[in-house]
Amino acid sequence: MDTSFIDSIKSFFKETLVSLGPKLLYSIIVFILGMLIIKLIMRLLKATLKKSKVELSLKTFVESLSVFILYGLLFTLIGSILGIKATSFLAIFGAAGIAIGLALQGSLANFAGGVLILVFKPFKAGDLIAVNQHKGHVVKVDILYTRIKTFDGRIITMPNGNVANSDVDNRTMEPTRRIDLELRFTYKTDIDQIREVVLKALKSHKQIETDPEPDVWLEEFLESEMRIVARCWVDSQLYWPVFWEQMESVKKSLDIAGLEISMPQRVVYQGGDYIIKEKNQ
Template sequence: MDTSFLETIKTYLKEILVSIGPELIYSAVALVLGIIFINLIMKVLKAALRKSKVELSLKTFVESLSIFVLYGLLFTLIGSILGIKATSFLAIFGAAGIAIGLALQGSLANFAGGVLILVFKPFKVGDLIHVNSSTGYVVNIDILYTRIETFDGRIITMPNGNVANSDVDNRTMNPLRRVDLSFKFAFDIKMETIRPIILEAMKAHPIVEKEPEPDVWLEEIGESEIRVTARCWVESIHYWPTFWEQLEAVKKALDAHGIETPIPRRIVYQGGEYKASESLPERKD
């Protein structure tokens, strides 16, 4: 091999090292110091998130987003040291953001909904909610999806975008919830008779709240019966067991006093027989 060619290569490499050598050294130093600085920031951030009451899914998202942003700034700084204009990095990040946004429109909507749910907390894991015609206990809240378990053991996964834009009925957010029972009685039954029977049966339940007190009221007068509403208050987590137990307790109390469920009645008036041979009465002007 021609020695002149090798000398040319060596000279060219030396010129490159002389021209960009300082920038490479500065870039390497900036990279090392940047990584150390990022690790320190992430330790402080993780400690702050652990002390806060933020949901686990949101903590993971914040940590991942922080790492992405910090390393993006570090690489932009290194590129500037090497002579790459910052506008080039901005153009690359912008194009990448547009491409990702177009490809993940639905996922981004779910992501935004998940952030809203985790930040504003319209419900949390363990709450009983009714949303989009589904009722169940919340078992998991991710950054993209919410999962609830229905009373019959089904797991329903709902996109957070739909949940965040829907009316959410949180049935365990308040500590107390009212139990409403509806009964029908015959017209001849007096409220003064059935009210104390129902109240005594409801107050006998061990977990019914003393305040507000249970009450019984005439709600409606129907075509063939009267409708009575009985109400009491319990802790929200005990709503359904108390509902069924109170319904059965009132039924037993009514049976013990001989009060039965009304039977629909209809009075039919039967007129006289029509005789075709009869003539119409003579009209008098």
């Protein structure tokens, strides 16, 4: 074998080692120090998130995103030490981002919706919400999906992108809720007697709030009857049990007092007189 060829190869490796040796040494040092710094930053970040009231799903997301960004910066720095231009890394990250974005358009919308929900907290696990014609208690809020359990025991999984762009009725965000009972009576019925009987029935329940106190008001004049609305406040978590119990209590109290709730009726005229032809129960 030609000795000049071997000498040229040796010379090439020697020059390469001399030129890249310090850079490789610096890169190794930077890599080791970078790993230590990343571990320290992540430890501080986890401690901060642990003390905060951030949702668990959001904590996991922030930690994963932070690790990705920190390692990206570290490898970009090492690449620049080795002589690789930062624009090359930016081009790679940009192309990867575009490809991932096109492939996961729907998932990215859910991801963005999940971040908004976890940050602004329109609801949390355990809340009773109504959204997109679904009603139930929130079981879990992930970064992509929200799961609720309906009153009949079904689990509804909703994409966060849809939830974040919909009207969310959170019925347990406030500590108390108002119960509205709508009653209808004929115009001959004494309003003061109605108020006295219904208020007594409402106040007899031990779980209603005393401030504000229950009230009963004439709400509207209709064609053949008047609409009375009875209101009381209750703990949001006890709304439905108390609502049903109050309905039953008011009905029994009205029966005892001899006050009849108005029923729709049809009147048929015969000549100058009229008779009630039909009553709808």
